Amino acid sequence: MNENEQIGIKEVLQSFRHWRNLFALIWRANPSYLMRVVLIYLLLGVTPIVTLVATKKLIDGVIAGQALAAMGWYVGILVFKQALTIAQSYYEGLFQQLVANAVQEKIIEKTTQLSLADIENTDVQEQLKRVQQEAMYRPYQMFTQMLNVINNVVTFVGAVVLLISWKWWAVLVVALTTGISFYTSLRINQEQFKIVYERAAKQREAWYYTHLLTFDKTFKEIRLFQLGEFFLTKFKAIYRDFYIVDQKIAKKRLNWSAASETLNLVALISVIYLAVREAMRNVFGVGNLYSYVQGISLTQTSAQSVFSNILAICQHNLYIEQLFVFLALPTVEPKLLSGVQDVERIETFEFRDVSFCYPGTEREVLHNVSFSLQRGQCIAIVGRNGSGKTTLAKLITQLYAGYDGEILVNGESVRTLDVEQLQKRIGVVFQDYVHYEMTLRHNIGLGNTETIEDDEKIWEASEKTGIGSFVRNLPHQLDTELGRWVVKGEQLSGGQWQRIAIARAFIRNADLYVLDEPNSALDPIAEFEMFERIRDLLRDRLGIYIAHRLASARFADRILVMDGGQVIEQGTHDELMALDGQYAEMYNVQTNLYEVKA
Structure with a gap:
């Protein structure tokens, strides 16, 4: 009207x-x-x-x-x-x-x-x-x-x-x-x-x-x-x-x-x-x-x-x-095909010349992005703010569909796959992860609703993320209410909420994990411990890690540097430092921030 x-x-x-x-x-x-x-x-x-x-x-x-x-x-x-x-x-x-x-x-x-x-x-x-x-x-x-x-x-x-x-x-x-x-x-x-x-x-x-x-x-x-x-x-x-x-x-x-x-x-x-x-x-x-x-x-x-x-x-x-x-409102995106092919296990994942504009706009947020990885590998994606990293995570997890190019799983276009089955094989921690105003059991178990009543699996996910001792000290342990909106529950720190969000991703037992700045609320010691655990988790899986702290990207098998929606550099940490390009510049700037001036 x-x-x-x-x-x-x-x-x-x-x-x-x-x-x-x-x-x-x-x-x-x-x-x-x-x-x-x-x-x-x-x-x-x-x-x-x-x-x-x-x-x-x-x-x-x-x-x-x-x-x-x-x-x-x-x-x-x-x-x-x-x-x-x-x-x-x-x-x-x-x-x-x-x-x-x-x-x-x-x-x-x-x-x-x-x-x-x-x-x-x-x-x-x-x-x-x-x-x-x-x-x-x-x-x-x-x-x-x-x-x-x-x-x-x-x-x-x-x-x-x-x-x-x-x-x-x-x-x-x-x-x-x-x-x-x-x-x-x-x-x-x-x-x-x-x-x-x-x-x-x-x-x-x-x-x-x-x-x-x-x-x-x-x-x-x-x-x-x-x-x-x-x-x-x-x-x-x-x-x-x-x-x-x-x-x-x-x-x-x-x-x-x-x-x-x-x-x-x-x-x-x-x-x-x-x-x-x-x-x-x-x-x-x-x-x-x-x-x-x-x-x-x-x-x-x-x-x-x-x-x-x-x-x-x-x-x-x-x-x-x-x-x-x-x-009756139609979705603005093309309909993703569903029920064509099931996804039982992700062995390889590839972006092939993928470009993307947000619906209703003409500016490309991603332009001809290409990369691939296979089971047992992890790549880190770094870049300045606004370079397209988080948008890339949304496309990887199939939250947007209107893109050009191809996204391939096991060599097959995701357009031919059952999207819901594919998403079940993906674990994710978004930068703006959710604080569920529910019990701790639900906050972890919602990553895989079949495990909500499975104490053993929830405790296992808690231990994997290093919050096992914290959970044991809560008033009602797994059944402790969190947050203050619905009931008068426990109020947690940002780092504790983030570890719970990571545990929610771990309990999914996925093939591909997308971790968008999963260490943003962690102190340096907790961050080091978390990456040790992430390395163990991704040992036989596919991992995509989006990082702002470049030191945490060094554990990845390969690093992609994005700028203006494009991949401008890629390689290992040593290769990118030798290239002396944007990655080396950003890394040196961040390193200098932690140096103690005499």
């Missing part, structure tokens, strides 16, 4: 094409509850007319001196109506939660199907934000609005049948004035939807300021640099602008509502006056007067309810549209 696009009746009607998908989603939540809720709404639609008729008979019975029988019917109807209301509250409370859970599951399921490029796309993030904010509760609200339409149509038809026997044109007067009110409200709601739709980017910005001010990883710097007031001011400015716009639309709604409600009230009073005048002339009795007055009121209120519920449905549909647009 662009800035100048208007939301008209046509667009609203087009959004109803998702009704079938919405009903399918609600049906899957719980068919039994769905049918019960529908039945309750239908019965509630009949009760106002039945109550009106019973009341008329009660009044006539009192006048005729025969009120006892009429009283029994009247009380029975009240009890039945109350029972329906209780049943409605019970089933709706449960069913609403089931529907919300079903929607949440669909959204999460969709995000797992998107590529990394999609998740990093701003437009996709804004679409996801809209869905998370609005679509979670609107499906069930829209469903109940539909039922309310049916409910009130039943009531309206009953009231119309009652009034037609008296003044058929009274129905038209009430319906016409209500229709005018509906149209004006529709236009205002469409305008309000456009405002909310265009706020997604600003709402994400406001959420980000809230995240900065409340997230434990950012709180230290926020407090030290005294940035709290700075970000709070920006947050308040966004919501101040929101309020100014909301105030304008609220005033417009107030003015139009006052005018339309005045028109409705004049029409209602006029028709009731006619009924009272005819009753005073003895055209009909008191019971009939009551039924006509209540019939007029029911006609207007049910017509208003039908129109207002249709209006709400239209509004919900505009948001539901966003849900199904998101669920």
Whole structure:
């Protein structure tokens, strides 16, 4: 939707094409509850007319001196109506939660199907934000609005049948004035939807300021640099602008509502006056007067309810549209072939003239990158910031697909391989590894979910990374909760979290390991110990190690030097030092940083 696009009746009607998908989603939540809720709404639609008729008979019975029988019917109807209301509250409370859970599951399921490029796309993030904010509760609200339409149509038809026997044109007067009110409200709601739709980017910005001010990883710097007031001011400015716009639309709604409600009230009073005048002339009795007055009121209120519920449905549909647009969102990357060939064991891995641009851009982040390695070998990739090292890791792990050239496993293009099977053969430690707010068992076992309950394998991975003694000293050892977001668990240092991330990669028992700066949070002694363990791990595997500290790259069989997305040098440490190129320059600069000046 662009800035100048208007939301008209046509667009609203087009959004109803998702009704079938919405009903399918609600049906899957719980068919039994769905049918019960529908039945309750239908019965509630009949009760106002039945109550009106019973009341008329009660009044006539009192006048005729025969009120006892009429009283029994009247009380029975009240009890039945109350029972329906209780049943409605019970089933709706449960069913609403089931529907919300079903929607949440669909959204999460969709995000797992998107590529990394999609998740990093701003437009996709804004679409996801809209869905998370609005679509979670609107499906069930829209469903109940539909039922309310049916409910009130039943009531309206009953009231119309009652009034037609008296003044058929009274129905038209009430319906016409209500229709005018509906149209004006529709236009205002469409305008309000456009405002909310265009706020997604600003709402994400406001959420980000809230995240900065409340997230434990950012709180230290926020407090030290005294940035709290700075970000709070920006947050308040966004919501101040929101309020100014909301105030304008609220005033417009107030003015139009006052005018339309005045028109409705004049029409209602006029028709009731006619009924009272005819009753005073003895055209009909008191019971009939009551039924006509209540019939007029029911006609207007049910017509208003039908129109207002249709209006709400239209509004919900505009948001539901966003849900199904998101669920139908295609990935921006070419589809990776899946299920063509299984990968049982990686023996060789090769990049052959691989070039890559991030989706939506034209600048090559990688250009004609070529290298190969085989089981038992490890290569280190070094280079200045922005040289393409981390992007290379994402392509190796098949997180991006839109590249030129070939990536080969055992001599076969990865485009012909089952991607999920291939990824299961790869262990990885990313530079921005995840802190899972779960137990230590899960933090390690998530590298291979089949091992989560296997204490022996988790302890083995802990020992391999040198954190065995640390784990034994935790309050509940493997079952110790980590982090402070979900529960009050143990808060770890950066180096401890990084070792756990490495253990998570080790437990995968993969063929190919991609380690993106796995020593960034380690002290020199821990770093030396870790590389000794990594060497043991990679002894009969393939290893790709991305390094910023060049001294740690010396253990690799071969070193690739990247600059500007290209491999500009490669060889062993001694060969590259003899070449006296960029690697030698960077190595000498880093070495000099550690020299003690006399």
